[in-house]
Amino acid sequence: MTEVQETILPGVGVRHDFTTTEGRNMGVVVHHDGRREIVMYKDDDPDACSSIVSLNPTDTQTLGEILGVSVVAEVVSEVRQELAGFSLDWVELGDDSPGVGGTIGEGEYRSKTGASIIAVIRNARPLPSPGPDFTFFAGDIAIIVGSKDEVQQLRTTLCG
Amino acid sequence: MVPVLAAGSAETALAFIEVGALIFGLGMLARLAGRLGITAVPLYLIAGLVFGEGGIVTLDVSEDFVSLAAEIGVLLLLFALGLEYSDVELREGLRTGIPPGLVDMFSSAGIGLALGLLLGWSPLAATLLAGVTWVSSSGVISKVLADLGRVGNRETKSVLNLLVIEDLAMAIYLPVVAAVIVGGTLTETLGSVAIALVVVTVILLAALRFGRGLSDQLGRGNDETLLLAVFGLVLLVAGIAQSFDVSGAIGAFLVGLALSGRTEERVLVLVSPLRDLFAATFFVFFTFQIDPRDLIGMLGWAVLLAFLTAAAKVLTGWYAARRMEVGTRGRFRAGTVLIARGEFSIVIAALGVDLADGPELGALAAAYVLITAVLGPIATRYSDPMVGWFQRRGSKTELAPAAVS
Known part of the structure; x- marks a missing residue:
């Protein structure tokens, strides 16, 4: 599996990010309140990201089920x-x-x-x-x- | 509040009207701030100037109530700040944030201290000004980061770590300064500083040792019991701390640190509306006591101070982000987002109201926060285009001599 980097963001939550097989950098920010934000890092400025979508816990479960796999553990x-x-x-x-x-x-x-x-x-x-x-x-x-x-x-x- | 209620219905009616009009007005301002996409704090400060001393209208009977509400506002601001970070996050912040924290202190606080002394203030008043220019506003910054969609950015980690360090620094700075303000002879002052540090250490250790048990105990009841118990506990610990001449706000901050886990999250949700209400009162009450003419007199200094400390914060953010191997644009974003000062600068300035230089300090701090809280978020919004412009200019000037030769 791809290596996922975990970063603690004090007061916000945790950011997980990794590079896809196609070479795009993406991340998921898990907020303390359970909200998850999926972000893509920009090509011309790899430190900046644009937010793709923000999911509440129910949305996350739905998306997880569509994507399958690791949700089983949860x-x-x-x-x-x-x-x-x-x-x-x-x-x-x-x-x-x-x-x-x-x-x-x-x-x-x-x-x-x-x-x-x-x-x-x-x-x-x-x-x-x-x-x-x-x-x-x-x-x-x-x-x-x-x-x-x-x-x-x-x-x-x-x-x- | 009791004398107000006991003083007959006409006076009570007047008090209701005053407080009601005030809070309703603040509500309208908060709404306006939301429209403009800025934090409401600067608008509250302006409202306080317009009413209050030397302003257009002055509050009459309800001043006692508003002043107590303002004090509670400070406690809740600090309490919520303590709630914000878990012990894991505090350790994480400490692990990586100390060197940028020192750069922050020497540059931003140093400029405030120097200007205070330059203005001929007492060392104590200058130290308070150092505090005012030191702490970035975590309230404004977290809002700006969310609004601009920068929470996932790589430089954000360095910004948040720096905020953690500033908060921990305040846990030492506030009680020490509060003890010095109480004053007396040198030995008395040293004694009260020592007591302050001992009390803070004791509460902090108790918080870390018994925090989890306390959270479990408090967390058992429903929302109503939790809210009442926590609100009472905050006031109680603050009162006890205050009776030892330790800033009550620090007591509240430490209670916030002690709570953890699920209880912490519930309390944050329950207390936030109360904090917003009382904190708004605090900001208004702070500028109530400031004569608008004093503020205009200090405006020039405030602009200078804002400019210099903005540069200091850009430097700090640049350094903090560079340590995390963030590129040029990210470093500037980290630096510019830190420019905004807010709630805690006002809390610190409010400590000095009774000093000889208090009125000037209050006026300068209010003007300073007004400038940085409004211009900081704007500066960081246009950080990327500005860096791009500089880079293009830079490459042009590099090209020009080459073209000549």
Whole structure:
């Protein structure tokens, strides 16, 4: 991933900026009040920026969903807080994990361990509610939910 | 306020009319300022000149109330300032901002001190003038940065860091100067300065140590309980600080520093309208006590001071931005945005009202803030075209001799 620079702006918030693959410099200012401002730096004056758009927290979520990817982390952390008594975990499958190559149905994961696989992240794309014929590849990240013991058991079954 | 209410309905009615007309007028001015795209502070100062001493109309019965409201205005201004920065941001500001902070102090405050002494003022009054010329207005600057869409600019970080350093410097400067003003013999003065520093340190340590717990405790209730508790706490700490001859404003500032996290954000939202109301009263009341003729007399000095300290701020901003590897245009933007002085220059000048040189200091500070708060934002708006013009001129003069030879 591209390197993102973080700058603390006292009294304002935090500025994140990075250079796109096309060589344009862009930044996001996250204000203390939750507002986010997307800016592009000018070519003739790389210190100055023009503001593209200003987003409130709801807009940010909308845009994030359209762009996909990293929003999953935020959503998961919210879900994790809501599920008191449940455990929610991320399990990354390695090359030699027992789960790789088999489908979810074949593994009979839920009947064996009690924990459910609610989503899989593959190549940084979230795939929600995988069906029984979903086949695991190495590098997949399974998001699993259940009681603490169940989750632990499923983790061992999937990854060895 | 009690005597006003007890003094019979006719007087109460008059007080209502005076205060009401005053605040309504200020509301209209704030609206005008919004239209013009400037901060309302200069307009409030002018309003105070027009009314008040030597002006067209004078307030009669409500002066006691307005003066107390003005004092509360100072407390809330400082309290909100303390709220503005979290401990992480303060540390970050300190980590990178000290060298530009020193340049700032020696240039901007130095010019004020020198002019004060040149005018034959007492060293104390000159020190207050140094404070007036030292602190840029964080209120005006944050508004200008937002209006001009410069929040994301790379030089903005250096500007904001410098504001943090100035605020921390004020946390030492204000109580020390306030203690010196109380005066007495040399030993008494040194004693009160020492007490001031001890009290500030104690409150600051308590703020850092117990701030989080205090914030959690206060944050439990609804908005009403939070507002009342915080407002009471600010006045209480300020009163206690004042009884030790430490500036009450500093007490309020430290309470602001102590609050953190979610509570801090809620308090800022709740207190902002109160601060705007009381602070407006403070600005008006400050120029109430100034005779417009004094102000006109000081105008020449104020223009000179504004010009010199504007140059000093451009230098400071230039240096601060260059340390962050910002280019020429960005350095000038950083410098020019710092020119504006405002609320805190007036707070500092107000400390000296009872000094022998107080009236002159007040008049000079008012004129100075009027000039810089209006012209500063304009200067920074046209900073880029000005730099472009200079650069084109520069390249022409370089070309000219080459063409001759």
